[in-house]
Amino acid sequence: MYFIQHIESITHQDSFQKDNIWNELKPLEAENALISPDYKNYIPAAALRRLSTILRMGIAASKACQEKVPNEFDAISVGTALGCLTDTEKFLVTINTVSGDVLSPTAFIQSTHNTISGQISLDLKNHAYNMTHTQNALSFEVALKDGLLCVDEGKNSVLVGAADEAIPFLERLRESLIQTALPFTTGATFLVVSGEKGNSTAAIEACEVYFAAENPKELVNQFLAANPCSLDSIDLILEAGSDFKSAAKNHVSFTDYSGFYQSASAFAVHMANDWLLQNSTGKRVLIINNLESNKLGLTLIRSNEVEA
Incomplete structure (x- = not known):
C-alpha cells in the first residue's frame, strides 16, 4: 500500500x-x-x-x-x-x-x-x-x-x-x-x-498503463480482478469521458473540472483523495485516464478508514 x-x-x-x-x-x-x-x-x-x-x-x-x-x-x-x-x-x-x-x-x-x-x-x-x-x-x-x-x-x-x-x-x-x-x-x-500510513486519508492500491489499449473495458476488468475487486465494488469512477458511466455507482468526468491538459489525471487523484475524505463510507475510487485514444491509465485509490 x-x-x-x-x-x-x-x-x-x-x-x-x-x-x-x-x-x-x-x-x-x-x-x-x-x-x-x-x-x-x-x-x-x-x-x-x-x-x-x-x-x-x-x-x-x-x-x-x-x-x-x-x-x-x-x-x-x-x-x-x-x-x-x-x-x-x-x-x-x-x-x-x-x-x-x-x-x-x-x-x-x-x-x-x-x-x-x-x-x-x-x-x-x-x-x-x-x-x-x-x-x-x-x-x-x-x-x-x-x-x-x-x-x-x-x-x-x-x-x-x-x-x-x-x-x-x-x-x-x-x-x-x-x-x-x-x-x-x-x-x-x-x-x-x-509506505507508512501516518495521518493519510487515502492510499494508492495500484497503478497501470496501457499504450495500446484496443479493448479498454476488458483491460479495466483485468486490472480490477488483479487487485482484487470489480466495478461493482468501486464507489466512484473518475474518468476523462463517459465510457464507463453506465457501470458506475457514482461517475464524474474529471475533465469537466480540470479542462484539457495531458497530465490532468494527476488532479483526478486530488479529487479522489478529497472525495474519500468527505465520504466516510466510500471505500475505493477508480481513476480511468482515457484522455487519448488507444492509451489507458488506471489508478486505484483506497480509503484508509475501511478495511479491505
Missing part, C-alpha cells in the same frame, strides 16, 4: 492549500482562468521574474508539500507531456527572428521537459533521485509508477507530480493534432507518497 501523505494542486479550480476541494469544485466554463497563489511566498522575487508559469506552479506546489511532511524527499518523480511550452515558444521565436549567431541560452535551458523537476530540486536543495517522465497523456501515471517503485525500494518520502501548461498556439492544433472540445487549461498536482 502506498499512502498519500499530502497533496497540492494549482489549477483553474480554487484548489491550492485547501483542506478539501471536493465541495468547491465547479464545472469549467469556456472562459476561465488559472487560479494562482501568491508565488512570492514560495519563490524569491528575483527568481520569480525569470520563471514561467509551469515552473512557478511546480516549485510552489512541491514546497507546499514539503512543509506538510516531516522528512525531506528522498526521490522526486515528475510527469509532463509537453513540458515548458512558454519557454519553448520563446526560444523558437527568438531563433526565427533574431539575426546574428549570439542567442541567450536562458529560454532554451528552461524549455526542456526536465526543467520542472530540476528546478524543484534546486529550490529545495534536494540532491536525491530525480526523474522526469514524458509519455503524452500517460506521463503522470508513469511518473507515479516510478514513485511507487521508489517506495518499494525503501524510500520513505517520495514526491510525485505532474504539470502542463496551455499557450494560445495550442488552439491552432485543436483540429489536427489535439482533437478535443474541452478548453485548454494549465495545471500542476504534486503529492507525497510513503
